[in-house]
Amino acid sequence: MLVGYVRVSKADGSQTTDLQRDAMVAAGVDPERVYEDHASGAKDDRPQLAACLKGLREGDTLLVWKLDRLGRNLRHLVTIVDDLTARGVGLQVLTGQGAAIDTTTAAGKLVFGIFAALSEYERALISERTVAGLASARARGRKGGRPFKMTPAKVRLAAASMGQPDTNVAALCKELGITRQTLYRHVSPSGELRDDGKKILGRR
Structure with missing residues (x-):
């Protein structure tokens, strides 16, 4: 079809x-x-x-x-x-x-x-540049990596919102400035904290 x-x-x-x-x-x-x-x-x-x-x-x-x-x-x-x-x-x-x-x-x-081969080549180049950039930053005493997109306040708001059945996930992600992947890495669809969310809130 x-x-x-x-x-x-x-x-x-x-x-x-x-x-x-x-x-x-x-x-x-x-x-x-x-x-x-x-x-x-x-x-x-x-x-x-x-x-x-x-x-x-x-x-x-x-x-x-x-x-x-x-x-x-x-x-x-x-x-x-x-x-x-x-x-x-x-x-x-x-x-x-x-x-x-x-x-x-x-x-x-x-x-x-x-x-597909070009895409794989692009990924390899990005990875290579990232590794080289982090090594250069460490050599100068700086820590590399991207800052966390999620904060304790965002995690709490996400958990409370996801616990409500009428929550619009797309609107929530837009409000928090994050992707769905980031949201679900920290909070479950029912609003339960996942490991990454617990780490940000200091709960082990």
Whole structure:
């Protein structure tokens, strides 16, 4: 089964998905099976993408108009496609620089393999630079690493909010200035403190 995903960056009505939807229909996608988001590609919270990925089944093929409609960046894109491949789901890109990608074909898999290799190379470079930067900082008597995003006050607010059934997780994360991953690393969905949250509050 063919499933489509379309996205525009603005939710104020100044951009439409008509062009992308027309391309999906022309490619054979049932209009009822096209998921649509109105959100920046850099945002974690894209509910229709999450629903689309969750609903895909083995043997399905996900169609996107361009690669930048799907992933936030190359690393995110590779992660999505790796997950789809493991589940037996294909990916087809209709236009743009990624139009050669169709993971249901051998040639398409080869093209995406090149993307994946570039992503791995990028990760290796970032890791190498980070290690070198930390070593240089330590040599000068400075401690490296990023500051904690969570504070005791944020942990307490997160725990209290997650304990309420009507809490909007996306809104809470925005208010605290953190990602969902950071939130759930410190607090469970029911509001219980996890190990990282206990450490910040000094509870062992």
